[in-house]
Amino acid sequence: MKALWLAAALCVAGSVPVGAAEPAAAKPDRGVWVIRDVTVIPADTDEVLAHRTVVIREGRIAGIQALGALLHPAGARYIDGRGKFLIPGLVDAHVHIATEGALRDSKNPLLAGLDTGADHVYDRHVLLSFLKAGVTGAANLGGGAHSDEDLLWLRDEIAAGRILGPRLYVAKRINGPRAEVASPRPAEVPASKPGAPTTAADGIAAVRAARERGYDFIKPYQFLNRETYQAVVEETRRQGMVSSGHLPELGCGVCADRAFAFAHPLDNIAHSEELGRYGRESDLAPRDIDALAERVARGKIGVTPTLITLKQILHMYVQREVPPVPGDWLALVDPVTRLDWAPANNPYLSAKFRNQDGADTFSAGYDFSRLLTRELWKRGVPLTVGTDAPLPGLAFGVSVHQEMIELREVGLSPLEVLRAATVNAHRLFDRQGGSGAVRVGERADLVLLDADPLADLRNVARIDGVFVQGRWLPAARIEAMLKESDREMRELSQRLQARQAAAERSKPAP
Numbered sequence: 317m318k319a320l321w322l323a324a325a326l327c328v329a330g331s332v333p334v335g336a337a338e339p340a341a342a343k344p345d346r347g348v349w350v351i352r353d354v355t356v357i358p359a360d361t362d363e364v365l366a367h368r369t370v371v372i373r374e375g376r377i378a379g380i381q382a383l384g385a386l387l388h389p390a391g392a393r394y395i396d397g398r399g400k401f402l403i404p405g406l407v408d409a410h411v412h413i414a415t416e417g418a419l420r421d422s423k424n425p426l427l428a429g430l431d432t433g434a435d436h437v438y439d440r441h442v443l444l445s446f447l448k449a450g451v452t453g454a455a456n457l458g459g460g461a462h463s464d465e466d467l468l469w470l471r472d473e474i475a476a477g478r479i480l481g482p483r484l485y486v487a488k489r490i491n492g493p494r495a496e497v498a499s500p501r502p503a504e505v506p507a508s509k510p511g512a513p514t515t516a517a518d519g520i521a522a523v524r525a526a527r528e529r530g531y532d533f534i535k536p537y538q539f540l541n542r543e544t545y546q547a548v549v550e551e552t553r554r555q556g557m558v559s560s561g562h563l564p565e566l567g568c569g570v571c572a573d574r575a576f577a578f579a580h581p582l583d584n585i586a587h588s589e590e591l592g593r594y595g596r597e598s599d600l601a602p603r604d605i606d607a608l609a610e611r612v613a614r615g616k617i618g619v620t621p622t623l624i625t626l627k628q629i630l631h632m633y634v635q636r637e638v639p640p641v642p643g644d645w646l647a648l649v650d651p652v653t654r655l656d657w658a659p660a661n662n663p664y665l666s667a668k669f670r671n672q673d674g675a676d677t678f679s680a681g682y683d684f685s686r687l688l689t690r691e692l693w694k695r696g697v698p699l700t701v702g703t704d705a706p707l708p709g710l711a712f713g714v715s716v717h718q719e720m721i722e723l724r725e726v727g728l729s730p731l732e733v734l735r736a737a738t739v740n741a742h743r744l745f746d747r748q749g750g751s752g753a754v755r756v757g758e759r760a761d762l763v764l765l766d767a768d769p770l771a772d773l774r775n776v777a778r779i780d781g782v783f784v785q786g787r788w789l790p791a792a793r794i795e796a797m798l799k800e801s802d803r804e805m806r807e808l809s810q811r812l813q814a815r816q817a818a819a820e821r822s823k824p825a826p
């Protein structure tokens with residue numbers, strides 16, 4: 317049970333995102349774009365291609381030529397790439413987006429039936445904040461049933477070009493009936509989960525239903541019993557789907573042991589802290605770092621370390637405040653997420669969280685995860701960049717840059733971090749969709765940077781513009797679109813505050 321909360325606190329579907337309306341008339345079209353004299357960093361190899369001309373046509377990279385080649389495609393628009401760097405669009409391999417539809421249907425009385433504004437302004441705002449950070453892909457690791465269903469709709473709207481946003485990969489979370497055991501917010505989780513799978517047949521049925529419904533991948537969660545876990549993992553593979561999730565719980569009657577977990581490997585482990593949870597069997601002994609890294613490497617399992625997530629949780633535990641959000645990003649955090657971050661609603665700032673068994677190992681757990689991530693990297697385990705946003709302190713979009721710096725700090729080179737944030741994520745979530753590299757024929761999800769990210773990884777924040785599905789969005793354009801939703805976000809904030817004040821008034825006097 318040690319530090320169960322820390323592990324379970326990761327990945328509990330939390331908050332909600334925001335929206336910015338884009339006037340339909342102003343929707344950028346795709347057409348033909350030519351970027352002249354740009355440095356291309358494809359990211360699938362160590363190559364850096366200076367002085368290239370890149371042609372983008374109808375959402376795809378149509379050509380990458382040495383300078384001097386005469387490229388004047390009919391109807392082309394031109395971008396001056398001199399002094400600039402073209403990288404693949406970034407992917408957050410671990411988020412929890414709550415759509416406005418899910419918010420309105422929430423059981424939380426502060427949110428239920430809430431007017432979130434016209435024309436999906438809230439959803440649009442959230443999605444634009446990803447694009448502002450150059451994040452053109454995001455894997456959602458599951459939330460409430462309604463939220464997941466709504467995300468499938470949103471994913472398809474984005475794919476059809478009707479809403480601007482990152483390509484979404486939507487997981488179906490499959491969990492056993494013990495979810496309530498480790499929730500940091502027990503009040504929000506039903507005491508028993510009717511229909512939660514408890515047999516192999518249940519597990520198989522759950523995977524098949526998810527596939528039929530159109531989910532992109534499966535997230536097995538840790539409270540499945542052994543036979544169900546095994547069946548979920550195996551059926552996911554049989555169905556040609558990918559699994560990224562938690563390792564089975566240890567140390568209970570129906571739970572697994574380490575040998576079992578690695579005998580039935582996931583494709584990807586959604587947090588390094590999942591391995592840290594196993595490391596707590598040996599009280600986070602350094603020798604266990606090697607043992608765990610070796611088993612992950614031998615099992616050909618990928619890992620999304622989410623180190624920034626642990627760092628922020630640790631910050632809240634010790635400093636008793638939400639960690640600062642970089643730059644001007646706090647202003648973009650939507651009002652519903654802010655509500656979740658506020659001390660009254662933030663489980664990581666609660667006495668209960670602080671006083672739990674094993675809280676004294678949080679800091680060592682973060683160190684363990686960092687060293688473990690380093691060992692995984694040295695063994696060639698494919699790492700991806702995930703954040704668990706919008707966990708308090710982690711804003712959608714910019715948190716990807718923060719996790720990239722975390723990986724840089726454990727030893728990855730800037731190029732390796734870039735690969736983790738791009739190509740590795742495509743290999744994991746989008747095997748049919750291409751490599752995600754800057755190569756001819758690939759989808760034009762690209763970021764144009766004003767400075768070299770290989771000289772200083774922090775330069776990934778110096779964004780000149782983003783291509784999403786072949787649509788060119790200069791950074792200023794994204795800012796302008798976000799500004800358009802300012803007023804509506806402020807009004808949403810006022811409605812929320814009014815609800816909160818009313819709830820305070822109706823509380824019985826202490």
Ligand SMILES: [Zn+2]
Pocket residue numbers: 326327328410411412457704
């Ligand atoms: Zn998560």
